[in-house]
Amino acid sequence: MKHRCGMLFVLVVALLAAARTCAQYPGKPLRLVVPFPPGGGTDTLARVYGQKLGDALGQQVIIDNRPGGGTNIGAEIAAKALPDGYTALMGNIAHAINVTLYNKLAYDFVRDFAPVSLLASTPNILVVHPSVPAKTVNELIVLARARPGQLDYASSGSGSSSHLAAELFSSMAEVKMTHIPYKGGGPAVVALAGGQVSVGFATTPSVIGHIKSGKMRGLAVTTAQRSPSTPDLPTISESGLAGYDAGTWYGLLVPASTPREIVVRLHTESVKLLKQPDVKERLDGAGFELIGNTPEQFATFIRTEIDKWARVVKASGARAE
Numbered sequence: 664m665k666h667r668c669g670m671l672f673v674l675v676v677a678l679l680a681a682a683r684t685c686a687q688y689p690g691k692p693l694r695l696v697v698p699f700p701p702g703g704g705t706d707t708l709a710r711v712y713g714q715k716l717g718d719a720l721g722q723q724v725i726i727d728n729r730p731g732g733g734t735n736i737g738a739e740i741a742a743k744a745l746p747d748g749y750t751a752l753m754g755n756i757a758h759a760i761n762v763t764l765y766n767k768l769a770y771d772f773v774r775d776f777a778p779v780s781l782l783a784s785t786p787n788i789l790v791v792h793p794s795v796p797a798k799t800v801n802e803l804i805v806l807a808r809a810r811p812g813q814l815d816y817a818s819s820g821s822g823s824s825s826h827l828a829a830e831l832f833s834s835m836a837e838v839k840m841t842h843i844p845y846k847g848g849g850p851a852v853v854a855l856a857g858g859q860v861s862v863g864f865a866t867t868p869s870v871i872g873h874i875k876s877g878k879m880r881g882l883a884v885t886t887a888q889r890s891p892s893t894p895d896l897p898t899i900s901e902s903g904l905a906g907y908d909a910g911t912w913y914g915l916l917v918p919a920s921t922p923r924e925i926v927v928r929l930h931t932e933s934v935k936l937l938k939q940p941d942v943k944e945r946l947d948g949a950g951f952e953l954i955g956n957t958p959e960q961f962a963t964f965i966r967t968e969i970d971k972w973a974r975v976v977k978a979s980g981a982r983a984e
Contacts, residue, residue, distance in 0.1 A: 691749065698738055712753075742776060754772075772969070785913075800897075815842070832907065867884075882896070887900060
């Protein structure tokens with residue numbers, strides 16, 4: 664009896680301590696792990712989002728860029744962090760792809776994370792360097808067929824969304840291009856803008872400025888529908904490859920076992936800030952389509968994405984390098 668009372672006392676104390684911690688949250692700066700180098704779409708969103716979340720919570724949100732390992736280094740760091748609400752991951756489509764792409768991971772994307780909200784999505788844009796003599800998707804296909812293996816394309820890494828978008832394109836168009844993987848979207852875009860590579864399937868935020876400046880030529884968006892941020896660009900599907908559809912998404916996750924109250928607080932603040940006019944104007948202009956769904960909806964979405972990209976990875980034969 665004494666033992667049971669003692670256990671009950673410990674449980675009550677722990678619950679009271681947890682409640683007090685949640686009530687005082689946040690009491691120090693938060694760390695937002697971005698598993699990419701600066702300059703890409705994920706980093707762009709994280710910096711705008713992080714600043715506004717910090718304003719809402721009254722604490723600084725520190726952006727912690729941890730590139731490498733096909734986004735797995737950053738994801739592992741976040742997964743193994745204390746589940747106290749002070750470390751979060753800016754996850755994206757790559758993490759759903761990696762579940763199948765890698766034979767073994769040091770974390771489980773479903774089991775080790777608590778989804779907070781799907782923040783935004785963006786189409787990739789099929790872009791070429793201005794030196795490439797192709798102004799439409801069909802012209803690029805004709806050129807690639809005439810020069811098998813001679814056109815190269817940049818990606819943010821083997822098995823990344825940009826890599827698989829290109830592989831899907833090559834398969835459907837029956838062309839062969841050479842894959843040049845980089846360590847993140849930022850370096851890939853730099854190589855494209857500099858003419859070191861000819862073709863890319865890059866996120867809208869990372870290339871829209873280069874398209875406007877003439878350093879790249881946008882041919883089409885990769886999603887099934889045209890993007891409000893680039894309404895003049897056709898879809899790849901309507902340009903001749905009917906049924907082509909590939910895009911990128913971004914969402915906030917925290918380590919599993921993070922108190923539910925903290926998850927709810929982060930979700931509530933996230934949805935609020937995504938509706939702020941200045942946030943919408945800035946992110947809409949960068950090519951993001953803002954979402955802000957519930958933790959439960961995001962969890963269901965993640966499982967659907969894992970299944971979807973498992974089929975694409977297996978069909979393409981892509982392997983982690």
